[in-house]
Amino acid sequence: MSKKKKTIEELLEETLVSEEKQLYEIPENWIWLSLKNSLNSIQYGYTETSSLQAIGPKFLRITDIQNDKVDWSAVPYCKITEKEFAKYKLEDNDIVVARTGATTGKSYLIDKPPMSVFASYLIRLRCNDIMFPRFLWEFMKSPVYWKQITVVKKGSAQPGANAQILGNLSVPLPPLQEQKRITEKVEGLLGKIEEAKQLIEEAKETFELRRAAILDKAFRGELTKKWRQQNLSVDSAAQRLEMIKKERFQIAETKREVSEIIEMFDELNIVECINNNDWLYIKANMFCYNINCGGTPSKDISEEGEIPFLKVYNIVNNKVDFSYKPQYIPKEVHKSKLKKSMLRPNDVIMNIVGPPLKKIAIIPEEYSEMNMNQAIVRFRPIKYVLPKYLYYCLQYDETLRDVINKTRGVVGQSNISVSQSRNLVMPIPSIEEQAEIVSKLEEMIKREEIVLSLVSDEKNLDELKQSILSKAFRGELGTNDPSEESAIELLKEVLQEQVK
Incomplete structure (x- = not known):
């Protein structure tokens, strides 16, 4: 049957x-x-x-x-x-x-x-x-x-x-013809969104190139050329060097550190370290407190505690973001085992383990004390170097170019040593000119960031994409023919x- x-x-x-x-x-x-x-x-x-x-x-x-x-x-x-x-x-x-x-x-x-x-x-x-x-x-x-x-x-x-x-x-x-109309409209609209995303990526790349160009002008002295011509009474490079040298010896904490400082300054060629802008070119450890990295007291790290403990992931877009996966250490550990890596407001930090390298930030005023792990080094400049000036100088491509090129030459390596960090050579103009450079940099970079923010809201584009798709399959794109x-x-x- x-x-x-x-x-x-x-x-x-x-x-x-x-x-x-x-x-x-x-x-x-x-x-x-x-x-x-x-x-x-x-x-x-x-x-x-x-x-x-x-x-x-x-x-x-x-x-x-x-x-x-x-x-x-x-x-x-x-x-x-x-x-x-x-x-x-x-x-x-x-x-x-x-x-x-x-x-x-x-x-x-x-x-x-x-x-x-x-x-x-x-x-x-x-x-x-x-x-x-x-x-x-x-x-x-x-x-x-x-x-x-x-x-x-x-x-x-x-x-x-x-x-x-x-x-x-x-x-x-929907009816078959409406399916085709919806598909054509959705593909057209989503195509425009993808084009917008591509333009955003190009805008970001352009922003980075323009930012690099601004930093290049700043640290070659072009941004403040006119300022120098109008301010001839500031200290000379030779005077600046003597003040920096005197201050650096005063803050040395150990005999070994004193020996290292003596060696650094003795090796310095006074003629070669001054350029046509009357800027000094000296090593970071000559104008900073002794440059150190942190440590990792794994048993003492917790999600709650007394002293904020920074890791590389807390450096986001060259700022400290401690809201992301915050960790802490006890104050006792902060003042004993990790005494050499204590952080305070206006210290400049940089990651030395990558990729990527060149993540740099300034410790914000809201944290009176912090500490850091071994993948970060601290630069605490003496009174003759502004923290903000050092912060931008570390972002300048030329400052780290040689060191990063050396890391690329070693297979599997993407690290900078503490020693290399101490020996980074940077230009040091008068503190008045440093302030002028920082002011001009911040004004120009802020202007660039405002322009970038107007075109780079990818989150809104993704939300728009989902909205289009939702409307398409509800019959709300205006393509449906009821007849x-x-x-x-x-x-x-x-x-x-x-x-x-």
């Missing part, structure tokens, strides 16, 4: 999403249906058991898909039987979905592939006649898609993607084939 075929009404009831499970209101000529009913197939990929071949079908893996594109020339070949190839073959407009790893749930539209199959960690979706593939692909980027496949596990939200989860997705389905035949009529035509 043959099995009785279902009627159109029965098939519609199985295909359409019940009213109580519909996620939101949609236009009258749209319908809600389960994704599996708009697909010809949902297929897990092929498990490659032999070594990849030099010839045969291409074997598409998750790692071969980058930024919604596949470089087919880099995709390896695989050995597969004719029967298996027919089962796992990729065709134009197939959609593959990652079902594992960091990209779980992310979908990719296959565009004119060569002879190829797909790996087991992908799921292939092949649409039937009621679903425009590019419409489905855009839907799978939208918040309504991600909300349906994301579940909370062990306190965190994690996407999950398998044939059952994907097949049971509730999808809003068009309802999507349910198209669905009936497809189902009619099943009852013949």
Whole structure:
């Protein structure tokens, strides 16, 4: 006895999403249906058991898909039987979905592939006649898609993607022509957002180049050339050197440090260390308190405590950000084991372990005392050097160029030693000119930052992208034509084939 075929009404009831499970209101000529009913197939990929071949079908893996594109020339070949190839073959407009790893749930539209199959960690979706593939692909980027496949596990939200989860997705389905209009409008709008993001990246690169150019002018004396001509009464470089030398000996704490200072100043060539701007060029440890790095008393570090304990991740955009993963040490440890790395307001710090290097900050006034780990060094200038001047000088490319070039010459190394930090040579003009340089730098950099902030709000662009996708699948992009035949009529035509 043959099995009785279902009627159109029965098939519609199985295909359409019940009213109580519909996620939101949609236009009258749209319908809600389960994704599996708009697909010809949902297929897990092929498990490659032999070594990849030099010839045969291409074997598409998750790692071969980058930024919604596949470089087919880099995709390896695989050995597969004719029967298996027919089962796992990729065709134009197939959609593959990652079902594992960091990209779980992310979908990719296959565009004119060569002879190829797909790996087991992908799921292939092949649409039937009621679903425009590019419409489905855009839907799978939208918040309504991600909300349906994301579940909370062990306190965190994690996407999950398998044939059952994907097949049971509730999808809003407009008439076929409306699907195409939505797709075209969404792709156009998202394309403009991507263009805006590219412009933002270019603006950031331009900002960094302009900032570097401003620093270069500052520390070659160009920004204050006119100022020097109008202020000839400031101390000379030779006088400045004697004052710095006297002060440096007065603050030395140990006999060893005194010996090192004597050696540094004895080796100094007074003629070679003064340039045409009447600036001194001397080592950092000659105009700073002894330069030291911190330590890591692991047993004494906690999330609550008395003394803020800085790590490299607390240096963000050349500022101290202690709100991010703050850690503390007891005051007793601060004043004993880590006495040499105590920090106070206006100390300048720099990371010496990377990548990246050249993260520099000034300790803000809000913290009367801080300390730091071994990946950071402290520069505390004497009274003849302004902290802000030193802060900007360390950001100047030429200051660290030689040291960083040396680190690049050693495989696997991206560190600066304390000794190298002490021996950094920097230009020291009069303290009055230092103040003028800082003032001009801050004015110019602030102006650049204001311009950058006007164009670089990527967060708003991402929110706009999600808003566009949300509106698209609610019928709110202004493309819907209410007079068009309802999507349910198209669905009936497809189902009619099943009852013949």
